[in-house]
Amino acid sequence: MRLDAFSYKIFNIITRHQLIKPHDSIIVGVSGGPDSVALIKVLHAINSAKNLHLSLFLAHLNHQLRGKSSEEDAQFVQKLSNNLSLPFIQKNVNIQKIAAQTKRSIEEAARRERYKFFMESAQEYRASAIVLGHTADDNAETLLHRVIRGTGTLGLGGIPLKRPLTTGSPIHLVRPLLFAWRKEIIKYLGEKQWNYRTDASNYEPVYLRNKLRLELIPLLENQYNPNIKNLLTQLCQILNLHNTFFVTEAKKILEVSVVEEKKDSYTIDTRRLTQYPKILQYFTLKEVLNSLHVSLREITYDHYTKILDEIVKKGKKRHFQLPEKLSLWLEHGMLHFQRDRLPTQSIPALEATVQIPGITPVHTLGYLVAEISDMQDFSLETHKKHKTRDREALDLHSITMPLSVRMRQNGDTISPLGTHGHKKLKDLFIDKKIPLKERDTIPVIVMDNQPVCAIGICIDNKVKITAKTKKILTLTFQRSYAGNNRTEKNFIASK
Known part of the structure; x- marks a missing residue:
């Protein structure tokens, strides 16, 4: 079997960046939309043409947000898995209810539930990778989204092509379509005469990401630069090179600065840390937070600035409370990080x-x-x-x-x-x-x-x-x- 031009392009990306290895078990997230349908079709073709012996599993999370349409999406994906003779994994969750209970937005609640579902599926089927259909368009939209909401250089690196699902996890999240544009995918599906589902809510300027896709990016293309999406993705690639360097250096600094490391706590010597430029101190703090599995989404620039300003001051012990139940306290030149509880005095033991x-x-x-x-x-x-x-x-x-x-x-x-x-x-x-x-x-x-x-x-x-x-x-x-x-x-x- 010979690969078509689009499939061969994706195969080269997978090979060049070592996204997937032969004989891997793979969880493929399929919503039924054009990107995910193209993804599973391409992976299935590559697996057959290149004899990779991959075990592919289609995973679909029914968000139950659109009533009958959500049910039809699930049925479509199940039929697709049957046609390809691939195992089908499905889970139903009431995102509206979960968002209300957790006091999160619909978008954030849905994102968290998706990754939870992918993790459960990967563990159950011993998968080494979760493959998602994010595209170059998604990367450009994500960059603008983060700029508007606030981000640092790591955020400006955009969507990573490959990363551990969680810090230190052997399961990786990979995105083989990240260098493909949505118009390429629609053209590819049209040529193959393959059907896909269309989510009508994607064309409603209700959520911020939809507004970016439907209003801001067309405005930038029409009135400022028709090549804006290409330039945004290039910016992501450049910043990723910067980030790779800074993260590597931060890990080296952490090796010589760490005094104590446990599951839920960390202690670093600030006298060593402050010998380095502030940008590297900033990245080193991020590495500590990653090690403690703290969501960087909850930690703001002001948090980092406050910590870095305080560690150079002399004086009595100081402590700070950060989101994610993270406590920090500075004492005798040591900066202590502790998850889940404040550093309070223990109840004295009985005599x-x-x-x-x-x-x-x-x-x-x-x-x-x-x-x-x-x-x-x-x-x-x-x-x-x-x-x-x-x-x-x-x-x-x-x-x-x-x-x-x-x-x-x-x-x-x-x-x-x-x-x-x-x-x-x-x-x-x-x-x-x-x-x-x-x-x-x-x-x-x-x-x-x-x-x-x-x-x-x-x-x-x-x-x-x-x-x-x-x-x-x-x-x-x-x-x-x-x-x-x-x-x-x-x-x-x-x-």
Whole structure:
């Protein structure tokens, strides 16, 4: 089978940009309109002519916005899949109801539901790519749409030809028709005498995108520059080159600036970040937000400007609340990002008697393991060399029982090892630059109502190991991290 000129053009785009590989499973979004009908017809032809062994699935989301017409669209696509002998995936959603419940526009609610449907379909059928029929016209319209609503250089890059469906996802979103104009597609379908559905709502200047297509672009073509759509798509391509460079550099900066990285949190060293030009700082912040799966649609230029202005200022801790339940706070030159919750002080743990030897639950935070050993079996040098933050060794015979464990309290003081006099725990935390959010997660060991050890921070002179020490009390704090379901029973079993 020989490919026609249009199909061969799309095949070259797919090959040149490595959009699809042989033997891939592909979800093809088909609405029934001209672009998506041309897309599935071309992919089906390429698959046969080039013997690619692709598994193609037609996916149709019925938005239920146009009553009988929506049902007829779904029936048309199902018939198309039958004619091509391809599997058909369909889902019905009430976009009007979802938009009202989520307080989003019809356009935004529909877009979110479509991508949710595509993700579900790709996961169910183990697809490596979701293929959509966006065209060069869509790219030009998108650029104008973003300029009017507000965007940055990433937005001016237009619709990407290929991108991960979500950050880090192995499933890619690809658009093989992105360099094809709608008039080419209509001509192609006409020559082949292939039918397609026409959505009458696309010709109503109600939504902003429709107004751009029906009113603004014709005005620009007729009165300013008949080549405006070509120029807009060229601008997208140029800016994509710029963006590729900036994103690459931002990732390098992040590698040397990141202090801590977790699923829902990030910490970067602002002293390193601010050594670079502001445009690269801006892109680095975007990379952090991408890593935290924050929708960049919700973050404005003012948000970025505020953050970049604040990180160069000296002074007390500052924090900001951003959309998408994102909290940022600046402390000791570190910029912390946290999803889903504000950096508030934890509820102090209840005070508990330390079981010696034994295991003592530390309310909501983990377990304190107490072990006794003879001095002759203990090497202070080895202890110092291999000591972890959550492990301390004390002189057992200098301890007055019982010991108890709790979190810090206002006014707590301690006599730090090797010093004279007492110092407030609060000042020690500040000196050691312990982030505020962590200070209420550090177990404090108390003897006679007086702190004698803050695990990982310091021990008191009165319980230090000396040449006269005969028995050692080792305290190890076993933290229960989010996602770690280890229980006291599990811990005992591992000993």
